[in-house]
Amino acid sequence: MPTDSTEMEAEELTPGAQRILEVASELFYRRGIHAVGVDTIAAESGVTKRTLYNRFGSKDNLLRIYLETKDRRWRELVVDRLSSEKGDPRARVLVPFTVLPEWLTESDRGCSFVNAFAELPERDHPGNRVIRAEKEWLRRFFHDRTVEAGAGERAASTLAVQLLALHEGAIVSNAIAEVPGTARAVTEAATALVDAALA
Amino acid sequence: MPTDSTEMEAEELTPGAQRILEVASELFYRRGIHAVGVDTIAAESGVTKRTLYNRFGSKDNLLRIYLETKDRRWRELVVDRLSSEKGDPRARVLVPFTVLPEWLTESDRGCSFVNAFAELPERDHPGNRVIRAEKEWLRRFFHDRTVEAGAGERAASTLAVQLLALHEGAIVSNAIAEVPGTARAVTEAATALVDAALA
DNA sequence: GAGTAGGTATACAGATCTGTATACGCAAGG
DNA sequence: CCTTGCGTATACAGATCTGTATACCTACTC
Numbered sequence: 001m002p003t004d005s006t007e008m009e010a011e012e013l014t015p016g017a018q019r020i021l022e023v024a025s026e027l028f029y030r031r032g033i034h035a036v037g038v039d040t041i042a043a044e045s046g047v048t049k050r051t052l053y054n055r056f057g058s059k060d061n062l063l064r065i066y067l068e069t070k071d072r073r074w075r076e077l078v079v080d081r082l083s084s085e086k087g088d089p090r091a092r093v094l095v096p097f098t099v100l101p102e103w104l105t106e107s108d109r110g111c112s113f114v115n116a117f118a119e120l121p122e123r124d125h126p127g128n129r130v131i132r133a134e135k136e137w138l139r140r141f142f143h144d145r146t147v148e149a150g151a152g153e154r155a156a157s158t159l160a161v162q163l164l165a166l167h168e169g170a171i172v173s174n175a176i177a178e179v180p181g182t183a184r185a186v187t188e189a190a191t192a193l194v195d196a197a198l199a
Numbered sequence: 200m201p202t203d204s205t206e207m208e209a210e211e212l213t214p215g216a217q218r219i220l221e222v223a224s225e226l227f228y229r230r231g232i233h234a235v236g237v238d239t240i241a242a243e244s245g246v247t248k249r250t251l252y253n254r255f256g257s258k259d260n261l262l263r264i265y266l267e268t269k270d271r272r273w274r275e276l277v278v279d280r281l282s283s284e285k286g287d288p289r290a291r292v293l294v295p296f297t298v299l300p301e302w303l304t305e306s307d308r309g310c311s312f313v314n315a316f317a318e319l320p321e322r323d324h325p326g327n328r329v330i331r332a333e334k335e336w337l338r339r340f341f342h343d344r345t346v347e348a349g350a351g352e353r354a355a356s357t358l359a360v361q362l363l364a365l366h367e368g369a370i371v372s373n374a375i376a377e378v379p380g381t382a383r384a385v386t387e388a389a390t391a392l393v394d395a396a397l398a
Numbered sequence: 399g400a401g402t403a404g405g406t407a408t409a410c411a412g413a414t415c416t417g418t419a420t421a422c423g424c425a426a427g428g
Numbered sequence: 429c430c431t432t433g434c435g436t437a438t439a440c441a442g443a444t445c446t447g448t449a450t451a452c453c454t455a456c457t458c
Contacts, residue, residue, distance in 0.1 A: 053446095
């Protein structure tokens with residue numbers, strides 16, 4: 001059983017397992033974790049429950065892999081866009097905001113990590129760890145790019161927290177408040193904060 | 200059975216019902232909605248399940264009242280503080296941020312409404328309506344106070360979305376990323392955005 | 399040609415969930 | 429006095445949940 005392998009990659013998955021992961025991702029995100037049973041996931045994936053347990057071992061493990069996969073996809077999106085923004089250091093800080101419009105097209109139910117966090121209170125749950133690592137990665141991203149843009153340590157730390165909050169809030173409030181133009185307005189705010197910090 | 204009364208107030212509740220609501224609020228917030236059963240709520244409230252159903256009718260209704268109560272408490276906190284900030288129009292815009300430190304002392308698991316939203320996907324669920332109404336109220340609060348401070352309609356609309364996102368993100372990322380000084384840093388950012396919009 | 403990997407099909411154990419049924423106790427107010 | 433409101437105590441119906449058991453099928457590989 002490959003389920004204890006932490007380095008399990010999506011490419012190593014069998015076709016059936018890949019379908020299970022895709023279906024589970026969609027259901028966990030759209031309906032919530034506890035609201036979705038393994039019977040439903042198996043049925044909608046077109047496999048038997050036995051196959052699901054043979055591939056993933058448990059619902060908790062499938063959940064962890066769902067979060068890890070989403071995390072990897074998010075980081076890759078940001079890092080990829082970063083490499084095409086080699087010139088302007090301020091634009092590099094803002095990459096998580098400039099990718100927001102395309103990221104939000106599949107995120108109309110809020111942030112996967114925030115939503116999962118609501119259902120995973122225990123800090124030692126593998127899923128909870130993935131979630132906190134993701135937020136820490138983004139905070140550090142803002143911090144490091146800000147330092148690279150020429151800011152001091154204190155300014156970079158403050159700006160990182162501000163941008164992290166603004167970014168989280170954009171995804172969440174876009175889904176709940178449903179105000180048109182949220183991504184654009186928030187990106188403008190982020191730009192203003194970056195310009196002020198680097199002035 | 201008083202359960203269908205929408206105007207049900209906490210003061211009208213029997214002592215037992217009040218205890219149930221307090222315990223349920225804590226458990227829903229800390230462990231999640233689906234993860235908490237009515238048996239647990241009844242047991243920790245020191246009442247029987249029969250009493251819970253006699254007072255609240257159903258778990259869904261208890262959940263709705265939990266959200267409505269939290270919503271009322273939040274609005275009252277903001278409105279109360281607003282009346283002691285009669286002078287400076289910019290300070291009035293920022294009231295939801297200045298009350299953040301005290302609000303966050305009991306909100307180390309993120310935003311109750313955002314967390315509940317993650318578990319209530321259906322738009323016509325009573326709880327879902329309460330959540331969206333709460334966010335819309337806060338957005339409108341920012342908008343109206345900004346207009347009162349002298350901004351035009353377009354500037355007020357943009358600023359309202361920005362402050363809403365920043366505010367949501369502050370509560371959420373404070374709980375997940377656990378960066379010290381989040382409230383202070385975010386309030387500084389909000390102040391800068393308000394000043395820029397009213398310049 | 400035998401073993402192995404991936405999968406189907408079905409049934410079931412054991413726990414937990416929401417909600418209800420039945421029967422009783424007690425105190426306050428008309 | 430006696431009804432009404434609030435609550436206890438216990439049992440249970442019916443659904444759903446995670447996870448396992450048993451038995452069989454198919455294709456590929458060594």
